[in-house]
Amino acid sequence: xxxxxxxxxxxxxxxxxxxxxxxxxxQREPVIAIGVILAVIFSLLILxxxxxxxxxxxxxxxxxxxxxxxxxxxxTLYYLTRAFASRMSSILLWQPLLNTASIAIGxxxxxxxxxxxxxxxxxxxxxAGRRWLATGLIIPFMLPTWTLALAWTxxxxxxxxxxxxxxxxxxxxATPDWLAYxxxxxxIILSLHYAPFVILILGAALQRxxxxxxxxxxxxxxxxxxxxxxxxxxxxxxxxxxCGLLILADCIGEFAVPYVxxxxxxxxxxxxxxxxxxxxxxxxxxxxxxxVIMVIGVITLYxxxxxxxxxRRFAIVGGKGAMDRxxxxxxxxxxxxxxxxxxxxxxxxxxxxxLFLSTxxxxxxxxSLENFTFDFWIGTxxxxxxxxxxILLTPEFWSAGLNTVVIIGAASLASGIMGLLVGYVVIRTPxxxxxxxxxxxxxxxxxxxxxxxxxxxxxxxxxxxGPIPALYGTSIILILALIADQMPFASRSGIAxxxxxxxxxxxxxxxxxxxxxxxxxxxxxxxxKRALASAILLPFISGIKGVSLFIILAVPATDVLTxxxxxxxxxxxxxxxxxxxxxxxxxxxxxxxxxxxxxGNGIAKGLES
Amino acid sequence: xxDINLTHVSKNYAGSDHPAVDDLNLTIADGEFMCLLGPSGCxxxxxxxxxxxxxxxxxxxxxxxxxxxxxxxxxxxxxxEQRRLGLVFQSYALWPHMTVERNIDFGxxxxxxxxxxxxxxxxxxxxxxxxxxYAKRYPSQLSGGQQQRVALARMLAxxxxxxxxxxxxxxxxxxxxxxxxxxxxxxxxxxxxxxxxVTHDQxxxxxxxxxxxxxxxxxxxxxGAPDDIYSRPxxxxxxxxxGNPPINMIALDAAQPAGLATRLSGTLSLTGAAxxxxxxxxxxxxPVDNAVPLGALRLESIMPTGGSWIxxxxxxxxxxxxxxxxxxSAKPSQMVDCFAWAEGLHLFDARGQRIETNEIRVRHxxxxxxxxxxxxxxx
Numbered sequence: 001x002x003x004x005x006x007x008x009x010x011x012x013x014x015x016x017x018x019x020x021x022x023x024x025x026x027q028r029e030p031v032i033a034i035g036v037i038l039a040v041i042f043s044l045l046i047l048x049x050x051x052x053x054x055x056x057x058x059x060x061x062x063x064x065x066x067x068x069x070x071x072x073x074x075x076t077l078y079y080l081t082r083a084f085a086s087r088m089s090s091i092l093l094w095q096p097l098l099n100t101a102s103i104a105i106g107x108x109x110x111x112x113x114x115x116x117x118x119x120x121x122x123x124x125x126x127x128a129g130r131r132w133l134a135t136g137l138i139i140p141f142m143l144p145t146w147t148l149a150l151a152w153t154x155x156x157x158x159x160x161x162x163x164x165x166x167x168x169x170x171x172x173x174a175t176p177d178w179l180a181y182x183x184x185x186x187x188i189i190l191s192l193h194y195a196p197f198v199i200l201i202l203g204a205a206l207q208r209x210x211x212x213x214x215x216x217x218x219x220x221x222x223x224x225x226x227x228x229x230x231x232x233x234x235x236x237x238x239x240x241x242x243c244g245l246l247i248l249a250d251c252i253g254e255f256a257v258p259y260v261x262x263x264x265x266x267x268x269x270x271x272x273x274x275x276x277x278x279x280x281x282x283x284x285x286x287x288x289x290x291x292v293i294m295v296i297g298v299i300t301l302y303x304x305x306x307x308x309x310x311x312r313r314f315a316i317v318g319g320k321g322a323m324d325r326x327x328x329x330x331x332x333x334x335x336x337x338x339x340x341x342x343x344x345x346x347x348x349x350x351x352x353x354x355l356f357l358s359t360x361x362x363x364x365x366x367x368s369l370e371n372f373t374f375d376f377w378i379g380t381x382x383x384x385x386x387x388x389x390x391i392l393l394t395p396e397f398w399s400a401g402l403n404t405v406v407i408i409g410a411a412s413l414a415s416g417i418m419g420l421l422v423g424y425v426v427i428r429t430p431x432x433x434x435x436x437x438x439x440x441x442x443x444x445x446x447x448x449x450x451x452x453x454x455x456x457x458x459x460x461x462x463x464x465x466g467p468i469p470a471l472y473g474t475s476i477i478l479i480l481a482l483i484a485d486q487m488p489f490a491s492r493s494g495i496a497x498x499x500x501x502x503x504x505x506x507x508x509x510x511x512x513x514x515x516x517x518x519x520x521x522x523x524x525x526x527x528x529k530r531a532l533a534s535a536i537l538l539p540f541i542s543g544i545k546g547v548s549l550f551i552i553l554a555v556p557a558t559d560v561l562t563x564x565x566x567x568x569x570x571x572x573x574x575x576x577x578x579x580x581x582x583x584x585x586x587x588x589x590x591x592x593x594x595x596x597x598x599x600g601n602g603i604a605k606g607l608e609s
Numbered sequence: 610x611x612d613i614n615l616t617h618v619s620k621n622y623a624g625s626d627h628p629a630v631d632d633l634n635l636t637i638a639d640g641e642f643m644c645l646l647g648p649s650g651c652x653x654x655x656x657x658x659x660x661x662x663x664x665x666x667x668x669x670x671x672x673x674x675x676x677x678x679x680x681x682x683x684x685x686x687x688x689x690e691q692r693r694l695g696l697v698f699q700s701y702a703l704w705p706h707m708t709v710e711r712n713i714d715f716g717x718x719x720x721x722x723x724x725x726x727x728x729x730x731x732x733x734x735x736x737x738x739x740x741x742x743y744a745k746r747y748p749s750q751l752s753g754g755q756q757q758r759v760a761l762a763r764m765l766a767x768x769x770x771x772x773x774x775x776x777x778x779x780x781x782x783x784x785x786x787x788x789x790x791x792x793x794x795x796x797x798x799x800x801x802x803x804x805x806x807v808t809h810d811q812x813x814x815x816x817x818x819x820x821x822x823x824x825x826x827x828x829x830x831x832x833g834a835p836d837d838i839y840s841r842p843x844x845x846x847x848x849x850x851x852g853n854p855p856i857n858m859i860a861l862d863a864a865q866p867a868g869l870a871t872r873l874s875g876t877l878s879l880t881g882a883a884x885x886x887x888x889x890x891x892x893x894x895x896p897v898d899n900a901v902p903l904g905a906l907r908l909e910s911i912m913p914t915g916g917s918w919i920x921x922x923x924x925x926x927x928x929x930x931x932x933x934x935x936x937x938s939a940k941p942s943q944m945v946d947c948f949a950w951a952e953g954l955h956l957f958d959a960r961g962q963r964i965e966t967n968e969i970r971v972r973h974x975x976x977x978x979x980x981x982x983x984x985x986x987x988x
Contacts, residue, residue, distance in 0.1 A: 432623050505703075509704075510662075512767065513693075
């Protein structure tokens with residue numbers, strides 16, 4: 001290069017020339033402009049809320065001047081000290097942390113044991129009806145967690161809280177608190193929810209495992225047991241660990257189940273105490289709690305990423321198996337089938353049936369014919385304080401339904417399209433840094449549990465900021481939060497789709513003379529229509545199930561179905577609440593199945609969102 | 610139609626400290642069938658993509674005719690959609706959601722031609738490339754060869770001044786390759802389009818191109834007519850890259866006392882030469898005029914290749930390969946007398962650069978010229 005510089009002034013331009021050239025290129029390549037616009041949007045939508053909440057943890061909040069003996073907005077360690085090292089710490093932080101850890105560990109232990117056994121039964125044995133079970137066993141994962149929680153309270157609720165009694169109570173069994181509320185039911189419900197996730201991940205890993213590896217060991221004379229423990233299990237280890245960590249991250253952020261089952265007995269987890277702090281307007285403490293949840297989330301996913309990198313070192317090239325990998329169950333056939341069926345009954349049949357029955361019973365738990373009624377669905381002039389008609393005749397229900405479709409639909413549409421654009425920029429940008437920034441920033445909400453993220457959005461947009469008016473109480477804040485929340489999935493699927501497409505079809509269109517808009521509408525979008533559809537529809541379904549964002553950001557005017565049902569729970573309209581929940585659950589279930597049919601994706605792939 | 614001029618063109622990719630293309634100067638004349646030839650990673654595809662505008666320069670300037678299309682000193686960049694050229698991708702890049710017809714029609718639509726004219730053009734180009742029967746099919750329903758013809762038709766339909774081809778034959782089987790090679794030649798003659806063709810396959814380059822540009826490690830090695838590149842390689846890289854089986858290279862600097870170099874130094878002046886290349890087809894086993902004797906070599910093995918033979922010969926630790934169309938009469942482990950055509954000897958200095966071998970010819974010019982071989986074509 002040095003020689004070139006001397007010989008030819010033309011070859012190497014000055015820094016000014018290079019800059020001018022960059023500008024000329026940038027003008028002609030819309031990908032850069034789009035990338036910059038997206039980067040600005042996500043900085044506002046994702047980065048700013050996260051930073052603001054971290055900052056809020058260390059500056060004096062409105063109304064706290066007297067308590068902290070410092071002016072509003074000044075730097076303070078008051079909140080951190082109060083959370084970590086004061087007489088209140090144990091109530092505010094340590095006990096909730098301990099509770100969170102205990103339910104997470106419990107849920108991981110049970111779900112991985114049960115899910116592991118089921119994954120093996122479905123994938124590696126001649127279990128009767130395994131094809132049907134492969135789908136059926138996944139269903140609890142498609143249902144919102146709090147569906148199960150509400151079904152649980154319907155059965156086990158006792159006199160500790162008021163309102164209508166639980167079924168068992170009506171039938172004459174006094175259920176103890178430990179069975180009705182708190183740690184035990186939360187662990188059981190989360191285990192039921194995450195066991196299908198384990199089945200999905202381990203099942204996929206088992207299927208990917210090259211049978212030749214097992215065959216080679218068998219040919220060298222290893223017994224089945226030895227093959228299982230020395231070949232299969234070590235190779236499964238990355239999948240097992242990753243599975244456990246992802247469940248851990250989800251459990252830490254889990255809000256709805258502890259909200260329904262924990263609050264009656266003051267069983268607080270990190271997310272419910274964050275909610276408490278927000279609802280009692282202690283924004284400083286809320287910031288600290290949100291930061292703690294975020295840090296745990298980041299650490300968990302960092303470890304996961306590290307381990308996945310390790311795992312790639314012994315990535316296995318798939319091959320075709322020669323030996324029969326299915327093991328006959330023999331006399332274990334009946335117990336095994338019974339186990340799988342029991343899981344299905346507990347995770348799907350009982351909760352949905354309970355919810356349904358509860359909506360058609362006047363007095364919970366009295367199974368006599370005159371007690372059954374459809375009034376709670378379609379009745380009028382009911383003998384109640386409010387909600388005097390059946391749920392299907394209540395205008396609030398329909399407006400919540402409409403809100404759900406409009407708010408979540410708008411957010412899903414926006415995030416689906418932005419996800420594809422992120423993919424476009426990441427794959428196409430000539431400036432690697434821009435792509436890397438977009439990839440990382442869109443993934444950030446994944447590290448931050450929904451409740452903490454909602455809190456972050458709230459701190460930032462609840463008050464007017466510059467040209468942006470105060471957004472609290474509007475559906476815009478919900479849409480913005482949802483978009484941010486959905487970006488990790490939307491951008492990942494966008495990047496995957498664009499990477500798979502490759503750049504050549506679009507380059508060919510450029511050569512043919514097509515401008516950017518033409519290329520997007522005639523080439524990229526039509527080829528990607530399936531990916532785009534699933535990038536819009538899957539977040540829509542998960543948005544319908546979601547609770548944590550809405551419970552913080554929604555007000556009665558912007559109620560969606562989930563918050564509406566929780567409001568009904570709070571006011572003890574159990575039947576109506578369960579009816580709404582049942583509808584959400586069925587919507588989520590059939591929506592997921594429908595999308596998978598439409599897009600031809602495996603169920604496993606669609607649910608990893 | 611315009612020339613393509615590349616002046617001091619270089620390309621650096623972020624994260625790589627080795628330039629993909631390094632100070633490349635090349636002119637592709639109007640109507641030329643230019644082939645960029647080199648091993649994978651030599652920068653040939655990058656060069657092609659820079660001409661197309663799909664990659665931006667890191668240094669230098671490219672102009673097509675009078676128009677500067679990408680230039681660092683001028684700070685200019687014309688996007689590919691405005692360069693009016695055609696590019697056939699290695700993977701063909703047919704649009705999977707359009708039929709063959711629609712694929713070909715796309716560029717014409719963009720040019721806003723009237724419907725009747727478009728239809729006639731599409732029909733015409735489909736006829737020429739013999740893909741008329743597949744008009745209504747989707748690309749996934751076509752074989753590799755058919756897809757390749759559709760990709761070509763898509764570009765030819767808009768009559769580009771310049772047609773760029775990125776390894777268009779590499780995904781085809783051997784028989785189809787031969788057919789498509791003939792087809793490309795025919796197209797070049799018929800449309801008189803300037804063609805720039807990228808390949809790592811020397812046979813493709815030799816059979817198709819009017820001019821070959823050999824590249825290695827981002828640098829241009831040699832530009833010339835195919836025969837020129839073969840018979841007068843400017844350096845060791847070109848000599849070793851071109852030719853199959855590859856040229857025999859004999860190290861002269863670390864010569865063994867009883868080795869070939871010692872034998873040859875009697876007949877040749879080797880001053881300044883570090884290595885000597887002898888093409889396998891330039892060795893002969895019968896004493897002819899204007900040949901340099903290599904002495905007796907041991908025949909190690911005979912490999913028939915169907916209609917021709919490759920003989921492995923050795924002297925001490927040195928090995929030579931000899932390719933011939935004459936059925937060998939000797940048996941392995943016999944000693945055979947070998948000769949090399951004087952024109953087939955290539956000397957290279959310590960830096961691998963060619964040393965002009967006039968001197969060899971001068972020495973042998975005194976001998977009577979025999980009938981063994983036609984006189985070499987002057988370069």
